Amino acid sequence: MAEHIAHTFDVQLKELATKVEELGQLAVKQVSDSIQALSTCDTALAERVIAKDDLADALQREIEQKAIIIIARRQPMAVDLREIIGSLHISNDLERVSDLAENVAKQTLQMNCADRLADLLDETCGLGQRARAQLERVLGSYRHRDVNEALEVRRGDSEIDALNTSLHTKLLARMAASPQHIAICTRLLFCGRNFERIGDHATNIAESVHYILMGFELAGDPPKNRLPGVG
């Protein structure tokens, strides 16, 4: 009987992790699609990103409900409790990632397709790709329970911050040189900020993976390589 209960509990934990991975895949797809829509001025794709944010919200709520039911029925301890709390934290971060991708899509809808700046657009999308790669990598560390991979993701965040700082500087210079491009440049500023924040959420997820596997929180901020307050 005890074995049966333990088995059911394992199944519940596995289902929870599967749901988190499902939300993770959705968040990665949202980020990829938001970059694609921005890059090609694909307004139909941008609309789909915006519509799909509701799915991410619903999945996050479902994960929360499952987690609360497990906590109430099982009174888990130690590593099992960390697994559940970690799932809650990771799903919160993933839902925020979907929000940020949605905002990139909204910025895309506000841009004039005839008036896009190829070099700065490429740089913004490159920043987005880096953030997406960080997100995919940290989800791999969650799937494979790989704390070293999670720590690598955390260390990699400073590069994204540096890319955003560089983009920010170039956008300001372009606005000064070509006032007719101020509107589009401010849209790209917000997109850059959203991608930089997606990188921050990948870092948060890395810290949750570390907490699940190691049982303690990482102290201090991850290494930073940017001026305070850019974006």
Next chain:
Amino acid sequence: MAEHIAHTFDVQLKELATKVEELGQLAVKQVSDSIQALSTCDTALAERVIAKDDLADALQREIEQKAIIIIARRQPMAVDLREIIGSLHISNDLERVSDLAENVAKQTLQMNCADRLADLLDETCGLGQRARAQLERVLGSYRHRDVNEALEVRRGDSEIDALNTSLHTKLLARMAASPQHIAICTRLLFCGRNFERIGDHATNIAESVHYILMGFELAGDPPKNRLPGVG
């Protein structure tokens, strides 16, 4: 004995609500101080806002731990469970409000105090004050269990969105007219966006209060009065 257990449970729920109110007061103070620092270019105050964000994070974690202990020990049902889940959601929103106030403080540190634009600065701070008022009001609705007050806050969000849209338009016009003010105007754009997001979190809190008191989620988005994607 059953009465004793029920009494202890009530005490635990009350303690949880008290912690949420404490975090709420901290979040309001963070927003007020971030506006004050921005308005007067008070870099020492901005530094304090940035430092105090760790307190908000710690309080949020404490609320989460208390909530999980109550769920595991008490297996609460119906209104009690809603109260606990609502506390978790509200504390997540309050922690994000503190993050956004911290970002306003970081923007302030990046501004050149000699080069500030009184009219646009006033308008940005006015937007901040409206967001702060929404936050205070929704915390009052939580304290007094007043669903009508919460619904009023939710309805009021469209005004904040409209103010941010108006600010956004004016900032773009100023950048075009005075390219030497591009840097400061982009800082104010980000501050406006942060305040608009604080208003969104007040709306989320209003929806959590509604959920706690009424037992179901509000359907659909709150009334909107803005162009998509501003900020």
